Amino acid sequence: MTPVARITRDEVAHVAGLARLRLTDEELERFTEQLGTVLDHAADVASLDLAGVPRTAHAMAVTNVLRPDEPRPSLDREEVLRSAPAVESNRFRVPRILGDAP
Amino acid sequence: MTDVRRADQDGAGEAWEMVVGLEVHTELKTATKLFCGCANLFGDEPNTRVCPVCLGLPGSLPVLNQRAVELAMAIGTALHCEIRPSTFHRKNYFYPDMPKDYQISQYDEPINVSGWLELPGGRRIGIERAHLEEDTGKTAHAGASGRIHGAEYSLVDYNRSGVPLVEIVSAPDMRSSAEARAYAAELRAILVACGASDGKMEEGSMRVDANVSVRRGPDAPFGTRCEIKNLNSLRSLGRAVDFEARRQIALLESGEVVVQQTRHWDEGEGRTVALRSKEEAYDYRYFLEPDLVPVVPDPAWITAVGASLGPLPGERRARLATLVAGALPAGAGGSPDPGVGADLEGAPGVSDADQEQISTVVDLGLDGLVTAAVEGGIPARLALARTANEAATDAAAAAGLDPRAYTSLLAMEVAGSLSATQVKAVLHDLLAGGGDPAELARARGFEAMADGALVAVVQEAVDSHPAEWDRYRGGEEKLAQFFVGQVMKATRGQANGKAVVAELERLAAR
Structure with a gap:
């Protein structure tokens, strides 16, 4: 097995930031090690000669799973909003948004 | 319209050229959402069309809407795309309009690629891709100031x-x-013709973003582009693109550089402004959506969707142009009604004005009225003019008009039993509430202007203007229009111009 460049601690910190995860130093160390092991496994596959093998999009060899365009009942609004931390004017109330939608 | 091409001051380089690409999002006219059975309805009570799937609740699973796939394939067919096997990805970002914290979209394997759209002038614009994705929720910003920057919550x-x-x-x-x-405009007409969209930019069911850059002449490499958002009408699009190109040219001519960024069009101020965005570029961490399998349309399915498409706008415009070009020039069968004469005279070919009316009629989906009227014996130019100028003022009502009622109304104008002005008034009533054109005309009292009444009014106009009458009798035919004008004034537009001219000729021959 060819060892590939392992994921760095900085990369793990970056990805954790994108996922809005706050990790302790100890967790960063641990996840860097674990993710490295996962990537080593992927590298096993990458070392094979896969020329001519089509990309696999899904673990199941199934396509065209579709449903007819027929309406079904939606949830009761009272029930939906009861689960929300904050509600105003029948809408979900969320902390103010900085910046614009991507 | 502003042309940004202009000569270089020192003559050293080529004139500036703007380069524009557009990204258009269209909501599909399906009964349900893309991945769940909630109704796809605009303007309903907030949060009444939601379920575990579109709220992103744990354990829910998306199932793809077949109709949405077929409308996407219809769009691809209409845009001459290659329709191909496709997959869905998760586009990850944190923003409260996406309850799952990701949007399901097509990324590197979109359903439609490599097509083109032909502009009415004949130029082809390339289509890179047309892919399926889900829309986001709607956020409103509230707070002490009521404006987004001062908003305390959303x-x-x-x-x-x-x-x-x-x-x-x-x-x-x-x-x-x-x-x-x-x-x-052409894309909108195509989307409406496909039955994919209602094409309403103002209501947000069709949303346009413009990528604009400038360069020194057609052979120069592309410049740095800016993306402009918030274009809610074709007019905004045109103004924003012109403004942005001028802004970039001014920067470059003063030795500065264009910074790649997203800018917001401010319609009131007439300018684009940089959005306050984060320093870091977005990193969406796209990955294949594990809850959905690939869509692989087989040739039979693609063919069936294509066969269900009606004629597209380009073809429909050509059909109307053929009708107009084939129309007999007026005058062959007597003097035309003054209200229509201007449209009917001249060459039998298709003028720019005809083209404009044809585009209006096709964009509004009213060409069926014109063709029905022509098949019912109405001259093509009259049918086109009345449809583009009158029926189009209330396009929604006109789309629901009974073509037979419309044809019989225009037939009354052709036969001379109603004047152009009267026809317009009756059409107004017809659009407002439907009904039988003959009865609507009677209800307006248009029968009162029968021949007997007209004779008296024409006689009075002749008696009041002896000098003009003598000249008319002496062969100055253009004075007929003067008398028609007098009679129209006296009858407040209720007289039939053709009948007036006939009566003048009768009097002159006496």
């Missing part, structure tokens, strides 16, 4: 979350704001 309605969208990405092939507008 309110979210998820009715729109999960509504099917197709995003159509053009190649950077447009070279002026006029072309950008023509592209958006």
Whole structure:
């Protein structure tokens, strides 16, 4: 097995930031090690000669799973909003948004 | 329209050229959302069209809407795309309009690629891709100031979350704001013709973003582009593109550089402004959506969807142009009604004005009225003019008109039993509430202007203007229009111009 460049601690910190995860130093160390092991496994596959093998999009060899365009009942609004931390004017109330939608 | 091409001051380089590509999002006219059975309805009570799937609740699973896939394929067919096997990805970002914290979209394997759209002038604009994705919820910003920057919190309605969208990405092939507008207008007409969209930019069911850059002449490499958002009408699109190109030219001519960024069009101020965005570029961490399998349309399915498409706008315009070009020039069968004469006279070919009316009629989907009227014996130019100028003022009502009622109304104008002005009034009533044109005309009292009454009014006009009458009798035929005008004034437009001319001829021959 060819060892590939392992994921760095900085990369793990970056990805954790994108996922809005706050990790302790100890967790960063641990996840860097674990993710490295996962990537080593992927590298096993990458070392094979896969020329001519089509990309696999899904673990199941199934396509065209579709449903007819027929309406079904939606949830009761009272029930939906009861689960929300904050509600105003029948809408979900969320902390103010900085910046614009991507 | 502003032309940004202008000569270089020192003559050293080529004139500036603008380069525009458009990204158009259209909501699909399905009964349900893209991945769940919630109704796809606009303007409903907030959060009444939501379920575990479109709220992103744990354990829920998306199932793809077959109709949405077929509408996407219809769009691809109409845009001459290659329709191919496709997959869905998760586009991850944190923003409260996406309750799952990711949007399901097509990424590197979109359903439609490599097509083109032909502008009415004949130029082809490349289509890079047209892919399926889900819409986001709607956020409203509240707070002490009521404005977004002062907002203390936001309110979210998820009715729109999960509504099917197709995003159509053009190649950077447009070279002026006029072309950008023509592209958006033609694309809208195509989407409406496909039954995919209602094409309402103002209501947000069709949303246009413009990528604009400038360069020194057609052979120069592309410049740095800016993306402009918040274009809610074709007019905004044209103005924003022109403004942005001028802004970039001014920067470059003063030795500065264009910074790649997203800018917001401020319609009131007439300028684009940089959005306050984060320093870091977005990193969406796209990965294949594990809860959905690939869509692989087989040739039979693609063919069936294509066969269900009606004629597209280009073809429909050509059909109307053929009808107009084939129309007999007026005058062959007597003096035309003064209200229509201007349209009917002249060459039998298709003029720019005809083309404009044809485009209006096709864009509004009213060409069926014109063809029905022509098949019912109405001259093509009259049918076209009345449809483009009168029926089009209330396009929604006109789309629901009974073509037979419309044809019989125009037939009354052709036969001379109603004047042009009267026909317009009756059409107004017809659009407002439907009914039988003959009865509507009677209800307006238009029968009162029968021949007997007209004779008296014409006689009075002749008696009051002896000098003009003598000249008319002496052969100055153009004075007929003068008398028609007098009679129209006296009858407040209720007289039939053709009948007036006939009566003048009768009196002159006496």
